[in-house]
Amino acid sequence: MDQQLYLLQTPGMSEEARPERVRPGTDSPADTLNRETVPAGRSLYRPVSIGNLRLAGNVFLAPVAGYSDRAFRSLCIDCGADFTYTEMVSSEALTRNSGKTESLMLRAPNEERYAVQIFGGDPERMGEAAFIALAQTGAECLDINAGCPVPKIVKTGAGSALTRDPDRLALVTRSVIRGARRFSEETGAVPAAVTVKIRSGWDASDLSWERAARAALDEGAQAITLHPRTRAQGYEGKSDWSVLAALSALARRDYPGIPVFGSGDLFAPEDAERMLAETGCDGVMFARGAMGNPFIFTQTRELLTAGAYADIPAETRVRAGWKELLDLVSDSGEQAACREMRKRFCAYTKGIEGGAALRAEIVLAETADDYRKIFETRGFSLIAR
Ligand SMILES: Cc1cc2nc3c(=O)[nH]c(=O)nc-3n(C[C@H](O)[C@H](O)[C@H](O)COP(=O)(O)O)c2cc1C
Numbered sequence: 025m026d027q028q029l030y031l032l033q034t035p036g037m038s039e040e041a042r043p044e045r046v047r048p049g050t051d052s053p054a055d056t057l058n059r060e061t062v063p064a065g066r067s068l069y070r071p072v073s074i075g076n077l078r079l080a081g082n083v084f085l086a087p088v089a090g091y092s093d094r095a096f097r098s099l100c101i102d103c104g105a106d107f108t109y110t111e112m113v114s115s116e117a118l119t120r121n122s123g124k125t126e127s128l129m130l131r132a133p134n135e136e137r138y139a140v141q142i143f144g145g146d147p148e149r150m151g152e153a154a155f156i157a158l159a160q161t162g163a164e165c166l167d168i169n170a171g172c173p174v175p176k177i178v179k180t181g182a183g184s185a186l187t188r189d190p191d192r193l194a195l196v197t198r199s200v201i202r203g204a205r206r207f208s209e210e211t212g213a214v215p216a217a218v219t220v221k222i223r224s225g226w227d228a229s230d231l232s233w234e235r236a237a238r239a240a241l242d243e244g245a246q247a248i249t250l251h252p253r254t255r256a257q258g259y260e261g262k263s264d265w266s267v268l269a270a271l272s273a274l275a276r277r278d279y280p281g282i283p284v285f286g287s288g289d290l291f292a293p294e295d296a297e298r299m300l301a302e303t304g305c306d307g308v309m310f311a312r313g314a315m316g317n318p319f320i321f322t323q324t325r326e327l328l329t330a331g332a333y334a335d336i337p338a339e340t341r342v343r344a345g346w347k348e349l350l351d352l353v354s355d356s357g358e359q360a361a362c363r364e365m366r367k368r369f370c371a372y373t374k375g376i377e378g379g380a381a382l383r384a385e386i387v388l389a390e391t392a393d394d395y396r397k398i399f400e401t402r403g404f405s406l407i408a409r
Contacts, residue, residue: 227254
């Protein structure tokens with residue numbers, strides 16, 4: 025996937041756009057939560073099953089092209105993410121055996137289970153890609169992208185064109201399930217779960233989410249994620265959580281045991297709490313809210329289990345970024361990793377005392393040693409005690 029294409033369509037990613045973090049207290053949205061929507065005795069933070077796959081919790085990292093690489097996913101797991109998705113991987117590239125594609129799908133050492141997301145509009149090729157992706161990764165889950173809004177992608181019948189065309193989505197789902205089953209039969213591996221991520225529709229006049237969801241679930245998809253914006257909205261405007269509530273109710277009624285995951289406007293731990301409580305969905309996926317702030321997983325789990333969360337100490341933030349840098353160096357080479365980590369480190373050090381001067385040096389760092397010196401001269405210990 026050409027990440028620039030995705031990023032071009034991505035407003036709302038700036039630091040300024042990210043809401044202030046709010047802690048439960050006098051003015052927290054959590055205090056205004058309508059707790060009557062939470063079924064009695066049912067914790068918002070809870071295990072979830074996708075087919076045979078058992079996850080200890082329901083707070084996930086969403087697929088994010090150009091961001092959810094293996095180093096970042098690994099950091100998110102360290103921070104408490106219960107499940108992670110690779111960025112979308114092209115079925116064309118997979119079936120043409122592109123080496124670059126394989127590196128997008130690599131499992132992180134601490135990624136005990138994860139999902140590889142694939143995209144494409146041709147059912148047969150998607151089935152073949154499913155087999156290849158599993159052969160290359162042994163992933164526990166394959167997720168079908170039916171939400172990408174990028175013109176170059178939808179033109180091929182892929183991404184959100186699949187939400188618009190439930191018949192094709194059904195064929196794609198069937199074929200991916202067949203590919204996964206064939207892999208399991210040939211290798212004896214436990215069958216991978218197959219899941220689908222959709223949008224609410226093409227535009228306001230064509231809200232096909234229900235037909236798309238039914239098409240995928242009738243074919244045997246084992247979980248469904250909804251990003252309740254239309255393709256026309258891209259990433260602008262508000263996501264419509266009432267659609268997520270409707271899908272959750274529909275699944276509970278007509279597809280018992282099939283979990284529904286929500287994505288859209290999760291920028292703070294309180295947003296995740298509110299989405300779980302207000303929509304009845306089974307799990308939440310942080311996307312833009314985790315970019316530059318993987319600590320959102322730690323804090324969300326604290327909020328959901330203890331009702332409040334603590335700030336993340338500066339040293340913890342810096343060490344997390346340092347580990348990510350080293351992982352990225354081994355995956356992408358030192359030069360590319362050091363450049364990429366400039367923006368990530370700048371985000372991680374937001375709010376740190378002397379942060380502006382620190383960031384002025386970070387944006388010039390060319391080597392891992394440059395980073396090490398920047399932090400060690402300020403007294404940060406980069407090796408975990
Ligand atoms: C830069 C960027 C890249 C994305 N890449 C993918 C992708 O590869 N696959 C996918 O299903 N969704 C992708 N998404 C959508 C997110 O997973 C998520 O559904 C969406 O951003 C809504 O969540 P948010 O409002 O909390 O960011 C991407 C979003 C952004 C901003």
